[in-house]
Amino acid sequence: MSLDLQAAANKRMRRGLITLAAIVVVLAVVVVLLLLTGGGKKDSDKGSGAGAGKPAPAVTHKPSDTFTQPKNWVLLPEGAGKDNGLPVKFPKSDEGAAAMMVAVIRSSWKLDQKDIERSAVTYSVPQERDEVKAAARDVAAGNRKNAGVPDNGPPPQDLAFSVIPIGVQWSRQDDTHVKVSVNVRTVIGGGNGKEPETQLISTTGMAVWTDGDWKNASVPPVQNPEPFDIGDAGFNGAGWKAIQDGSKK
Template sequence: MSPADEPGHDTSAGGYTSTRTHLPETGTPRRPARSSSRSLVTVVAVVVVLIAAIAFANRGNGDGSNTTAGNGSGASGTKPQAESTAATGTKPVDGKTSGIPTGYAQSRQGVQSAAANYAVALGSTAMFKKAGRDALVNALYTPAEAARLVPELDKAYSTDFLARAGLDANGDAPQGSTFVSRTVPIGTTVSAYADTTATVAVWYMGLIGMSGTNSTDPVSSSWSTWTFQLQWTDGDWKVASQSQTSGPAPVPGDNKAASSDEISKAIEEYGGFTYAR
């Protein structure tokens, strides 16, 4: 699965601009009908149970029936309190590993910042390239989970799969086209927390597709919830396991769908964010 490498938006493995600004609300453009190739991408996503980019392609059923994701209500089943969505103004992290913000506080706030930023990194176009994918997985997952995921991801991101996404064997888009894969967190909630373990759900909007004159798979949006089980390992939060469900998705707005040129220009000009509680 994959999305966004970024100049103000560095497109190197897992890199993105470290701007701590909350995104304004925007309408979701209406999109063309889904192509049959997306169904094939979905099969890979479900079997491998990996990261956002492939999950974005899971546009088919949208029933959100999987109950493994966090319900956003905390362990007691009550509604989250105001502080679960309010910004604190605290800087989330000081360091980076392979261009990815790392070194979060061992706290509820720190684990939410980690989960949101990990979702952004793992939902980037870096995941479609071997070097970038390995760097992300080894930086963000526990050693045991990383060792398990690396060979599985190599199989999932096969030449055939990349071709179905419109990419060559190296994960590059055709000349004149822009491959888009981004995760945009809307909010996070902690359903379980202890000093060394936590379960955090990230509600996000995903963008995936190929922007280009000859593209048959235009960039479209999806809404999902990504739940991370994190462990405090070697002085930072690491992903031990994960799951995803569709939605909750708002009613689509009335925005006119942008042209492929407009989408390509926006992807080049607008960088990603570092998210903080």
């Protein structure tokens, strides 16, 4: 299922050059993604990785028997302002870049076209904004189809839908570019009495400092860090920093 809006738009911009640039989350069971950020999914049953720009096999998370405390935590800064009802004006720091990318996921991994368009307009770099926004309809339709939700109208009342960024890592490229990877836990249930499934996905994008704020830009196909849940020993081994809740200040 395609939840990463910008990746879908990137596919349109580079049609014929890139087949799959990334993965994004599945709204329950299906994973389909062609996005401009690199994306990786992990299936605990298969445990295999993905090549650069290729999706890893999807996996359903199975809790570990033992809990391993994350070695590194990060309290991401809040945006100093709002635009289209979404947080903006993040500080010019690595943590600020990561906070923007987390905001992109929270606002765009949705079932409603209007939500996806709003995220595209708010967070995309100016030169990619129109293409990303234009992809919103197809992305929303694909998400609904793969989740087993009708094309129009509200989803089933008992549909479980939770997208929670749990970890980040970043690599500063220069003074205005920071490559950010986000580790996301999704809990999706198809509704109508179906049991929800928990899946872990990692996705990578480029935060670009422009006009006094961080914006999301497309990146070439990349190898994403392996996604692990908090408490899994692999979380530390993959280099993730656990996102600390603001209430822990």
